[in-house]
Amino acid sequence: MSSSTTPVVAPASRHRWSALAAVSVTVLAWASAFVAIRAVGEVYQPGPLTLGRLLVGSLALGAGLLVTRRWVWPTRREWALVALCGLSWFTVYNIALNAAEQSVDAGTTAMLVNVGPILIALFAGLWLGEGFPRWLVIGALVAFGGAVLVGAATSNAERADLLGVLLCLVAAVTYAIGVLAQKPVLRRLPALQVTWLACTIGAVVCLPFAPALATELAAAPAAATAGLVYLGAVPTALAFSTWAYALARMDAGRLGVTTYVVPPITVVMSAVLLGELPAFLAIVGGAVCLVGVALSRRR
Numbered sequence: 001m002s003s004s005t006t007p008v009v010a011p012a013s014r015h016r017w018s019a020l021a022a023v024s025v026t027v028l029a030w031a032s033a034f035v036a037i038r039a040v041g042e043v044y045q046p047g048p049l050t051l052g053r054l055l056v057g058s059l060a061l062g063a064g065l066l067v068t069r070r071w072v073w074p075t076r077r078e079w080a081l082v083a084l085c086g087l088s089w090f091t092v093y094n095i096a097l098n099a100a101e102q103s104v105d106a107g108t109t110a111m112l113v114n115v116g117p118i119l120i121a122l123f124a125g126l127w128l129g130e131g132f133p134r135w136l137v138i139g140a141l142v143a144f145g146g147a148v149l150v151g152a153a154t155s156n157a158e159r160a161d162l163l164g165v166l167l168c169l170v171a172a173v174t175y176a177i178g179v180l181a182q183k184p185v186l187r188r189l190p191a192l193q194v195t196w197l198a199c200t201i202g203a204v205v206c207l208p209f210a211p212a213l214a215t216e217l218a219a220a221p222a223a224a225t226a227g228l229v230y231l232g233a234v235p236t237a238l239a240f241s242t243w244a245y246a247l248a249r250m251d252a253g254r255l256g257v258t259t260y261v262v263p264p265i266t267v268v269m270s271a272v273l274l275g276e277l278p279a280f281l282a283i284v285g286g287a288v289c290l291v292g293v294a295l296s297r298r299r
Contacts, residue, residue, distance in 0.1 A: 018245075018249075019245070019246040019249040019250050020246075022242035022243070022245045022246040023242070023243075023246045023250075023258050025238065025239065025242040026239045026240075026242045026243040026246065026259075027258065027259060027261055027262055027265065028265065029234050029235045029238060029239035029242075030235055030239055030259065030262055031110070031261075031262045031263075031265035031266045031269060032234070032235060032269060033231060033234075033235035033239075034101070034106040034107075034109055034110045034262075034266045034269075034270070035106050035266060035269045035270050035273055035274060036227050036230060036231050036235070037049070037097065037098055037101045037106075037231065038101050038105070038106045038109075038270065038274060039224075039227055039273070039274065040224050040227040040228055040231065041098060041101050041102055042224070043216065043220045043221065043224035044098075044213075044216050044220065044224065044228060045098075045212065045216065046095050046096075046098035046099040046102070047095060047098075047206065047208075047209035047212060048209045048212045048213035048216050049094075049098050049228065049231075050091070050094040050095050050098055050202075050206050050209065051203060051206040051207065051209040051210060051213050052213050052217070052228045052231075052232065053094065053228060053231040053232040053236055054090060054091075054094070054199055054200075054202045054203035054206060054232065054236065055203050055232065056228070056229050056231070056232020056233055056236070056237070057199045057203075057232040057233070057236030057237040057240070058196065058199045058200045058203050059232075060232065060233050060236075060237035060238075061192065061195055061196035061199055061200075061237045061241065062196055062200075064192055064196075064237075064241070065192055065193060065196050068190070068192060070190045070192065070193065071190070071193055072188060072189050072190060072193065074185070074189060074197075078184075078185050078188070078189060081181045081182070081184060081185050082181075082182075082185055082194060082197045082198055082201065083201055084177065084178075084181040085177075085178045085181040085182045085185075085194075085198040086197065086198035086199065086200070086201030086202045086205070087201065087202070087205060088174040088175075088177040088178045088181065089174060089175060089177070089178020089179070089181075089182075089198065089202075090178070090198050090199055090201065090202025090203075091201075091202040091205045091206060092170070092171075092174045093171050093174040093175050093178065094202070095206075096167045096168075096170040096171040096174065097109070097113065097167070097168075097171045099164075099167050100112075100164045100165075100167035100168045100171065101164075102164070103163070103164035104164040104165065104167075104168060105270070105276055106266050106267075106269075106270040106274065106276065107263060107266055107267040107270055107276065108168075109168055109266075110262050110263040110266040110267075111147045111148065111263045112165060112168035112169060112171075112172065113168055113171050113172050113175065114144075114147050114172070114259060114260055114262060114263055115144075115169065115172040116171075116172040116173070116175040116176045116179075116259075117140065117143075117176075117259055117260060118140055118144055119172065119173065119176035120175075120176045120179050120180065123176065123180055135295055138295050139292045139295035140292065141292070142288060142291055142292035142295055143260035143288070143289050143291075143292025143295075144260070144292070145288055145292070146260065146263075146264075146284075146285045146286065146287070146288025146289035146291070146292055147260055147263050147285065147289055148285070149281055149284055149285025149288060152281060152285075178198075179247070182194060182198070182244065182247060183247055186244060186247055186248040187248070191241060191244035191245045191247075191248055192241055192244070194244055195237075195240045195241050195244045198240075199236065199237075199240065260289045260292055261286075261289055263285070263286070263289060264283075264285065264286025264287075264289055265286075267286065268286075
């Protein structure tokens with residue numbers, strides 16, 4: 001008589017599913033960030049908003065680091081890469097993104113910023129030795145086409161000026177640089193530690209905005225300040241941590257392509273919360289994005 005046994009999940013399978021769960025949290029949080037920035041940006045200017053968001057994020061991440069008590073002292077090269085990540089992804093990216101959303105709607109911003117994964121996949125293949133798997137390239141191209149459809153359907157020609165578009169592209173480039181700088185460090189350092197260091201470095205660089213932040217905090221309505229705190233706690237502290245966790249377990253190029261689902265989610269959120277109703281073409285583009293992500297996951 002055979003005895004029943006409980007299926008055992010292989011460690012690799014557990015890591016894969018936990019990484020996918022982490023990516024899901026990141027995607028939802030980052031999609032909400034585009035909408036929150038659009039709303040909060042009416043009260044807070046780009047520089048003070050960046051500083052406030054990073055200060056909240058640094059405090060939340062620091063608290064988590066104290067709880068876990070996991071710390072690995074970085075080498076000189078790792079310090080340089082973490083600093084590059086903090087300067088590019090946490091400082092320049094956020095300032096450029098906040099400034100862009102002063103004149104570009106949330107859906108279009110999300111589409112333009114998601115040029116970043118194309119750059120990540122390209123440079124990860126060149127610099128990190130990840131190569132160019134056929135389905136990754138196909139999925140990236142399909143998803144990018146979907147993102148273009150989303151942007152074409154949701155752009156507002158009266159508000160999306162050339163400077164705003166260029167700032168979105170600056171955000172895309174610095175996003176890619178941050179990911180590529182972060183990936184090698186995560187091979188040895190804990191994800192939470194790397195995220196806290198990069199966020200704190202970004203906050204320190206933004207300290208010249210402190211006087212303006214104090215002035216705007218004193219005059220801001222409670223809802224706007226709550227939005228600022230949300231941006232620091234969820235899309236920054238939580239989402240960057242889950243991203244780093246996933247990046248330590250997945251190829252940078254393949255992980256970057258998954259963020260193509262952010263634009264369609266952003267469109268839905270902005271329609272509900274900001275009254276920016278998506279056109280039918282945006283729905284089609286969102287579906288194409290999802291198809292591209294599914295293709296990129298094939299082996």
